[in-house]
Amino acid sequence: MNRAAIDLWVGVFVAIGLGAILFLALKVGNLLTLDRTPSYRVEANFDNIGGLKLRSPVKAAGVVVGRVESIRLDPKTYAAVVTMRLDRDYEFSKDTIASINTSGLLGEVYVGLDAGGDTAMLKDGDHIGKTQSAVVIEKLISQFLFDKAAQGGAGK
Numbered sequence: 001m002n003r004a005a006i007d008l009w010v011g012v013f014v015a016i017g018l019g020a021i022l023f024l025a026l027k028v029g030n031l032l033t034l035d036r037t038p039s040y041r042v043e044a045n046f047d048n049i050g051g052l053k054l055r056s057p058v059k060a061a062g063v064v065v066g067r068v069e070s071i072r073l074d075p076k077t078y079a080a081v082v083t084m085r086l087d088r089d090y091e092f093s094k095d096t097i098a099s100i101n102t103s104g105l106l107g108e109v110y111v112g113l114d115a116g117g118d119t120a121m122l123k124d125g126d127h128i129g130k131t132q133s134a135v136v137i138e139k140l141i142s143q144f145l146f147d148k149a150a151q152g153g154a155g156k
Contacts, residue, residue, distance in 0.1 A: 038088040040124035041069065044098040044111075045079040050134030051109040052100055058084045059101075060113040065090040068111060084111060086122075093118040094126070100134035109134070 049071065058066035066086035074081050086092070095116030102109050122128070 039066065039085045040088060040122075041083055041085055042092075042122050042124075042126050042128055043081055043083050044128040044131050045074065045077070045081055046098075046100060046131050046133045047079055048100075048133040048136060049080045049082060049109075050100050050102070050136060052082065052111070052134070053109070056108065056110050058086060058111045058113060060090065060092070060115065065113065082111065091121045094120045094122060095130065096122065096128055097130040097132065098128045099132035102134075 052068060052071065054068055054071065056068040057064045058068065066084050068082060069085045070083040072081050072083075073079075082098075084098075092113055093116045095118040097114045097116065099112045099114070100109060101112040116130075
């Protein structure tokens with residue numbers, strides 16, 4: 001093989017390697033999705049969404065059933081409005097409860113859906129009325145310390 005052919009093959013392999021690294025980076029960052037399954041949108045209001053981000057997973061029983069499509073602040077109620085895109089393969093009842101959860105102590109933040117028992121199902125554009133906001137550990141710790149300080153001051 002001559003020098004030009006070797007240089008060409010090295011260039012091809014470098015380009016393939018860079019493409020693979022770019023693909024993996026986009027896939028890990030949830031910025032790339034190859035799956036174009038039919039879906040529908042639902043909204044839910046939360047007082048606090050913690051570290052929820054765009055493209056965060058929406059899970060039911062640990063299975064990813066959708067993704068967070070948008071997050072905005074309602075100017076009237078000052079609540080976070082989370083729009084989720086759910087796969088059409090998964091239907092949830094109207095009395096489904098949406099909660100903000102964390103995988104482990106420092107893991108990813110996701111929306112968890114707990115299906116109810118209603119026979120009517122959510123449709124495109126519906127609103128989930130029952131929600132549970134994210135638990136903020138800093139607030140829990142400060143509340144615990146404040147209660148301990150109040151108990152210590154009352155005991156004296």
